[in-house]
Amino acid sequence: MHAGIIFFLVILGSILFHIFTPWYWTDIASNWKGMDDTITLTFWVGGGVFIAVCLFMIYCVFKFSYKEGRKVEYKPEDKKLEKILTVATTLGVAALLAPGLIIWNQYVNVPKNSIEIDVMAWQWGWQYRLPGEDGKLGTTKVVNINDDNPFGINMDDPFGRDDVMVQSDIINLENNRPVKILLRSVDVLHNWYVPQFRAKMDAVPGVVTFYWFEPNRVGEYEVLCAEYCGVGHYAMRGGVEVQDPNSYQEWLGEQETFSDLIAMQNKEIETKKGCKK
Amino acid sequence: MSDEYENNKSGYQAQSSEAITGSAGSTSPDIDYVRPAELPEQDLYHGHTFITKWVFCQDAKVIGVQYFLTAVFTGIVGLILSWLMRLQLGFPGLAGFITAEHYYQFVTMHGMIMVVYFLTALFLGGFGNYLIPLMVGARDMVFPYVNMLSFWMFFVAVVILMASFFVPGGPTGAGWTLYPPQTILEGTPGSGMGILLMLVSLALFVIGFTMGGLNYMITVLQARTRGMTLMRMPLTVWGIFTATVLAMLAFPALLVSAIMMTLDKVIGTSFFMPTILKAGEVLEYGGGSPILFQHLFWFFGHPEVYIVALPAFGIVSDLISVHARKNIFGYRMMVWAIVGIGALSFFVWAHHMYVSGMNPWFGFFFATTTLIIAVPTAMKVYNWILTLWRGNIRINTVMLWCLGFIVTFVNGGITGIFLGNVSVDVPLSDTYFVVAHFHMVMGIAPVMVIMGAVYHWFPLITGRLLNETLGKWHFWTTFLGAYSIYFPMHYLGFIGVPRRYYEMYDSPYMTSAVGMNEFISLAAFLVGAAQFFLIFNVIKTLKTGKRAPKNPWKANSLEWHTSTQPPEHGNFGERLPVVHRWPYDFSVPGAKDDFIPQTTPPSEMVHTKVEKT
C-alpha cells in the first residue's frame, strides 16, 4: 500500500515541480519560436502519457496487490486492444513529428536576404568576419592563417579583400535581419550557441557548417561553446550584441576590412625599412 | 577418451537412439507428444581442480558470475568517478585536487565504463551466460571453451582500461564519444598513453565479446531443448538474444573506428584529421573527416543503447509477469517489438548528430525513423502495465524495482521523443537535458532491472533469499534519490546549461543553477551510498540468510526446474527437460496452482483453459 502512495507522491511532486519551477527556458530572442512551441506540444502529449501510464500503474498497485486466492484474469492476447493502442500511438507520434520536420525544413533553408557571418573558432576563442560591400565572403584555408592574415583568406580571392574583420569574441547583429552563421574551426569541434536564440550547430574542422536565425530582441547575450573542445571548453565564451539598424551601421563602419589590414601592414613594413635606413 | 568427459557414446552428428526414446516418447498419451531430439547430448568438460573449476572454468554459470563480478567492479569505479564529478559540479573548488583535466578524465571514463564495461558486460556476459542455457534447456553454451576465452578477453580489456589510470598523463579525457580531432591532439588529457590503452581495451572487448556473442546466438538458435520453440522462450532470452545480434553487427563499426583512430594517432594517417592549426603551427594532417568518425561511432553507438535496453526489457517482462502472477500481456507483440526495435536501431544512428554539421537533409530521414521506434517501445510499456491489470501483484522488492523501472523508463522514453524530433533537438542537444535523458533511460532504468534481477535470481544462484526489509530500503533510497537527481536536471537543460562544463564560470547560468546543482550532488552521494544496502544484504544473506525453497517465486521458466538449486554443471541432471508450453501460464482458470511450469505436459492440464502454448 505504502508503495503506491510513494509512487503517487513522486508523480505529484513531478507535476508540482514543473508548475512551480524557477528554472525554465530563457526568454526567446530569435525567430525560432516554433521550436519552443514544438517542445511545449511534446511536453503536453508526452507528459500526459507519462502521467497516465504512471497513474494506471499506481491504480493497479492499489487495486490488485497480492491476496491469496484472488481471481486473476487469464487473457494472453487482446488483438483489438493492441491494435487500438498501436494506431493511437502512431497517430500521436506522427502529430509530434510533423511540426518537427516542418521547422527543420525552415532551419535548413536559409532566407535569401540573410547576411553571412563567418564564425571562426579555435581552442579557445572566437572571431568573426562579415562580407564587405560585394556581399560575399572570400574563401579561406587553414594553412593561410598567420598574424598578417588572421582569417586565412585566400589572397587570390577577389571577394576576400573587402571582408570586414572582427577580431574580438563579441559580434554585433542587426535586429530583425536574418543571419546565416557559417561555422569554421581550425582545430577541434566547437559549437557557437546562444541559448536565447535556441539554434546551434557544431563547428567542424575541415568543413564549413551553417545555420541561421533572425534576432528579434535588442540586447546583449552570452555565447557558449556547446561541443566539448578540451580543458578550456567551459571557459570558451563569447558575446552577441543585437542592435537596432542605426547603431549597427555605426558599429559596422568602425570595423576594419582585410584591405585595411594589408595596407596597414605594408605601411608598417615600410616604416620598419625606413628606420633601418 | 579422457575420463574428464561424460561417458557419452555418440558423436555429434549422430542421432542417438537413446535420446529419441526420451521421457515423453511412446508411453505418454498422444497430446503430450514432443518430437525426439535432433542432436545427441553435449559433451561437457568437468573441471576437477580449483583452477579449472573456478578460474578457467567452462561452465557458463560460473563464467556468468565471473562476468557479473568483474562488471560490478568496473561499475563501482564508474560510480566513484561520478561522485567526484558531482563533487566538483555541486561544490566547485571544495575538492581542490579536481582540476579541469581530472574532471574531463572522470567524465570520459565514467561514460565508457558504465556503457560498455558495466552495462553491456553485465547484461550479456553476466545474465546472458547464466540464464540463456538454463532458460532454453541446454546443458551449457555450445562452445564452452570459447566462452571461457571470451571472459578472459574481457578481463584483460578491463585490466588495460584500469591501467590507463596509472600511466603518465592519465586516462583519456576526450569525452566517452572520443570525437576526433580532440581525442588525439596534444593538450587533451591522456592524449598519449591514455587514449591508446582505451582503444586497445575497446578492441579487445570487441574481440572477446564476439566470442561470447557467437555462443549466445548459436545456443539460442541451435541448442534449445525439445519442445522449446522460439515463441516459447522467455522474453529474457529474447531480449538478450536480440541484443547479442545487435552487438555482433554494431561492434564491428567500433572496432573499425578504433583501428582507424589508432592509425591516426600512432603513424600519422589522416582518416579523421583535417588540416589543423594548433598553437600557431599547422599539423601534419590533412583532408580527413571528423564527421566520418561520428558516423562510424554512432552506427555502433545507437545499437549499443539498445544492447543495454533490450535485455532490460526482456528481464523486466519476466519479473513483472512472475510477480504479478499473470501472463505477460501480448507476448507475440512483445517479441516483435523487441525484434523490431532491434532492427530499426540500425537506421537511426545519426539522430545523435543533428547538430554535428552533417548533411542537413539527413535530419528528415533520421527524425522519421527515430520516432517510428517510439511506437514499438510504447507498445512494450502498455503491455507491462496491462500485465499488472487484474493481476495478483506481490509488492515485494523485485516488483518494486520493476515499478521503479516503468516510471523511470517512461520518463526517459518521453524525453527521448524530444531529442529524436530533429528541430526540438536543436535547442536541447549538448545541454543537461541530454544528460538527464540518457541517464534516466539507459542508466537508471536498466540498473533498476539489474537490481530487480539480482533480488529475483539470487536464490537460484546461491540458494538463499535476500533480506526483504533491507531490499526495500535499498529500493526506496535508490529510486527516490535517482529520480531527484535526473528529473530536475532536465530543467537545467531547458535553461540552456551546456553539458561537459567543468564549472559555470562567471555566467548568468551559474547563479540560477547553483542551488539545483548542490541538491543534485547531495542526491547523487545518497544514491551511491545506498548501494551499501545491497552489499551488506548480500554478505549478510550469504552468511545467515534464509534458505530458499525450491522455486521460491513459483515461476514457470526452466531455470527454476533444475535437478538441484543452485543448478550444477550440466544444469538439468540426468534428463533434459521437455517443454510443452510458454513460460507465462500463471493463474490459469481450473489449474490447481497459480502457475504451470513449462515442463508440465498437456495431459496433466486437460481440465484447465490454457489458451496459449
Next chain:
Amino acid sequence: MSSDPKIDGFELKPGFRGMASDTGSDQTMFKGVHWGKAMMWIFLVSDTFVFSCFLIAYMKGRGSTPVEWPNPSEVFALDAFGVPVPLLLIALMTFVLITSSGTMALAVKYGYEKNRKMCGWLILATAIGGLTFVGMQVYEWSKLIHEGVRPWGNPFGAAQFGSFFFMITGFHGTHVSIGVIFLFIYAYKVFAGHYENGGKRGWFTTMKGDYVEIEILGLYWHFVDLVWVFIFAFFYLW
C-alpha cells in the same frame, strides 16, 4: 551441407514454407546445420560488417577529399617486358586467390566423400595458393613503399590513398595469413586422420572432429576471396 538432412519427426518443407516451419520449430532453427558451421556463418556476417565499415569509410574518405586521387590503374601498373601493364600484379593475385578458392571448394567436396588423401592435398594446395597471395602482396607493398607511398602521404595525390590502401589490404592480408595458418593445421589434421572413425577431439573444443570442420574452414576461405572481389572492384577498378 548440400541436401536436406533427415530429421526425425519433422517434415522438412522446401522453400519459404520451409523457412517458416524451420523457424517456428523447436530445438534448432537451421535444420541439420552443425553448431560450428552456424557459428562461422554468424561470424562471417559480423566480419562482413567490419569490411563494409572499412570500405564505407574509404568511400567517404575518397569522395570528400578535394585533392586529386591517384589513378590506381597507373599506380598499380607493372612493367612486363618493358611495357607497363595496368593492374598486372593485381590480376595475378586475383587469379591466385580464385584458384585457391576453387581447390578449397573441391577439398570440402572430397572431405564429405571421406576421401582423405584428395581432401588433404587440396587443402595443402589451397594453403600454398594463399601463401603465394600473401607473398605477392608483400611484393606489392614493398614496391609501393619503394615508390614513396606511405600511410601518411604519397607522391601521386591525396594522402588518404596510402592510408586506406595499407589499412584495407593489410586487414585483408591478415585474414589471408590467419587462413593460411589454419589451412596448414587442418591439412595436417586431415592427413593425420583426425576426422576418421568417429573423430578425435580437437583443441579449443570438446566436440569430436568431423569433416564438417573442413567446410567451416572452407567458408572462411571463400569469405576471404569474397572480400577480395569487393576490394578489387572498389579499390583497384574505381
Next chain:
Amino acid sequence: MDNTDQISEKEKKTEGSSHKIGIYLWIWGLLFVLSFFSYMVDWYQFQGMLRWSLILFFMFLKAGLIMAFFMHLFWERYALVNVLLWPMTAIACFIFLMAAEFQYTFITRMFYFFVGGAA
C-alpha cells in the same frame, strides 16, 4: 554407433549425387572469366556510368557465385539464407547515406576553401 555410420553413409551418397565435381569446375571457370572481364573494364579504360555499372555487375555476379556455390548457400535451407541476408540492408542504408554525405562534404569544401570552387 550404428546410427552414426548409417547417417554418414547416407550423407555421403547425397553429397555425391547433388554435388558433382562438374558444378565446381564450372563455377571456377566462370569466376576466372568474370575476373578477366572486370580486368578488361580497366584495360579498355571505360569511364563514367558504363565503367561503374560494369564493375558492379561483375562484382556482384562473382560474389553471388562464390556465395551460392562455393559457400553452398544455394543448397542451404532458406531459414539460414534469410538470417544471413537481412543484416545487409543496414549496410545498404549506411552506404547510401554515406554516399550522400561525402558529396555534401566535397561540395562544401570546394565552395568555401577554393577560389571559384563553387563552379
